[in-house]
Amino acid sequence: MSFADETSMAKMGAKKQKQKTTKNGGMFDPMSVTWLEKHDEFVSGIWRKIPYNVGQVIATVATFLVGISINGDWVNLFVHIRKQFGYNSPALSNRTSYLSGYTLEDLKLQNFLTFWIPSCIISYSIYFGVGGFLHWYYYVRQRDKPEEWKCQPKKWLSPELERHEIILGSITLLFNFTVTAILACYLSNGGWSMVYYKLDEYGWLWLILQFPVVYVILDYEIYWIHRIFHFPFLYKHFHKLHHKYKQPTAFSVTAIHPVESVTIQVLVVLILFVIPLHWFPFYAVAIYNYYHGIIDHSGINFKAYWWQPWQPDAIFHDNHHQYFHVNFGFNLSIWDKIYGTHRVKDRVYRENTFYGRGKLISELNEAELQEEIELRDHENPLAYRSNTNENELSAVELKKLKLKK
Numbered sequence: 001m002s003f004a005d006e007t008s009m010a011k012m013g014a015k016k017q018k019q020k021t022t023k024n025g026g027m028f029d030p031m032s033v034t035w036l037e038k039h040d041e042f043v044s045g046i047w048r049k050i051p052y053n054v055g056q057v058i059a060t061v062a063t064f065l066v067g068i069s070i071n072g073d074w075v076n077l078f079v080h081i082r083k084q085f086g087y088n089s090p091a092l093s094n095r096t097s098y099l100s101g102y103t104l105e106d107l108k109l110q111n112f113l114t115f116w117i118p119s120c121i122i123s124y125s126i127y128f129g130v131g132g133f134l135h136w137y138y139y140v141r142q143r144d145k146p147e148e149w150k151c152q153p154k155k156w157l158s159p160e161l162e163r164h165e166i167i168l169g170s171i172t173l174l175f176n177f178t179v180t181a182i183l184a185c186y187l188s189n190g191g192w193s194m195v196y197y198k199l200d201e202y203g204w205l206w207l208i209l210q211f212p213v214v215y216v217i218l219d220y221e222i223y224w225i226h227r228i229f230h231f232p233f234l235y236k237h238f239h240k241l242h243h244k245y246k247q248p249t250a251f252s253v254t255a256i257h258p259v260e261s262v263t264i265q266v267l268v269v270l271i272l273f274v275i276p277l278h279w280f281p282f283y284a285v286a287i288y289n290y291y292h293g294i295i296d297h298s299g300i301n302f303k304a305y306w307w308q309p310w311q312p313d314a315i316f317h318d319n320h321h322q323y324f325h326v327n328f329g330f331n332l333s334i335w336d337k338i339y340g341t342h343r344v345k346d347r348v349y350r351e352n353t354f355y356g357r358g359k360l361i362s363e364l365n366e367a368e369l370q371e372e373i374e375l376r377d378h379e380n381p382l383a384y385r386s387n388t389n390e391n392e393l394s395a396v397e398l399k400k401l402k403l404k405k
Contacts, residue, residue, distance in 0.1 A: 062134055071176045157249060165251050169253075202278075249297065315380075
């Protein structure tokens with residue numbers, strides 16, 4: 001199948017999906033978060049009356065809420081805020097359960113369900129409820145003019161893949177908030193960690209430095225976790241699932257293998273047991289990361305604000321999904337530049353070219369070169385900082401390449 005045919009079919013699939021969700025009497029899909037799409041005309045009428053800046057604030061808050069529901073970290077925030085003001089977990093139950101010879105009290109996990117059940121209810125409510133608004137805000141209301149906002153305006157996820165990412169994301173969400181509930185319960189019951197609550201316990205300078213230090217450490221750690229999951233064995237058995245979505249959406253952020261998701265979660269929170277950290281800097285950085293995780297997977301040409309010179313634009317990670325083994329970083333691109341895994345113009349990247357180095361474009365045969373030209377043509381120039389496709393091959397470059405064939 002040619003790329004043109006594939007693009008045409010994707011567009012038809014997107015249109016069919018829109019028609020399908022607006023039909024009355026259709027089968028209800030409990031896994032779909034596209035509920036607001038059925039009320040597009042009504043909601044659009046209301047939305048047009050809302051001032052532009054107010055609408056942006058609403059969308060930002062909604063993205064933030066979905067961000068903290070990804071791992072259920074609102075429950076950790078609740079625990080740390082309580083402990084900040086001197087409250088600890090109340091003794092709700094005197095019953096003891098046993099796990100391989102240890103009581104839940106020994107493991108600091110008594111009353112675990114009082115953390116897990118609310119985490120489950122609230123996380124899923126936000127994911128499906130607020131997620132439905134984000135689906136409408138980002139995709140439905142502007143679907144007819146993708147060239148103005150989409151990183152890959154000529155390409156769309158098929159309806160089957162849209163549903164797949166929502167189902168997979170819902171399953172992974174269960175594992176995510178379970179891990180978070182375990183940590184919240186453990187810390188609430190007085191479990192040991194290096195987290196502290198007195199602001200000046202380790203000095204004011206260290207408190208301030210924690211923001212950039214935690215940011216850099218977590219981003220470096222995530223770069224390597226992500227890159228390692230792109231090694232052939234781990235990619236084929238785990239991470240490949242996430243790369244089914246070559247045109248990612250905001251819901252792709254949780255659509256990863258549960259084993260990979262839990263691995264990332266556990267390794268990220270290890271820092272709380274290694275160096276002394278006040279809870280606020282850590283979770284401020286974590287929430288920032290969750291927010292940008294949604295933005296970077298959105299498939300929308302978001303660009304970093306003037307006060308974020310370190311933050312890659314959304315096209316950086318969109319390129320990662322489009323070209324697989326390249327651009328492994330998330331909130332800093334410097335690691336890719338240091339280790340040679342940053343996308344460069346004279347190389348091509350495919351699912352079978354591992355380790356982030358790609359293949360020289362001069363080594364392509366004529367069919368492969370044509371495929372690469374069409375792939376690059378799918379990128380939206382407006383998604384780049386300069387509003388031009390930095391990787392588009394000029395007529396002179398193409399002529400030189402074709403002369404070599």
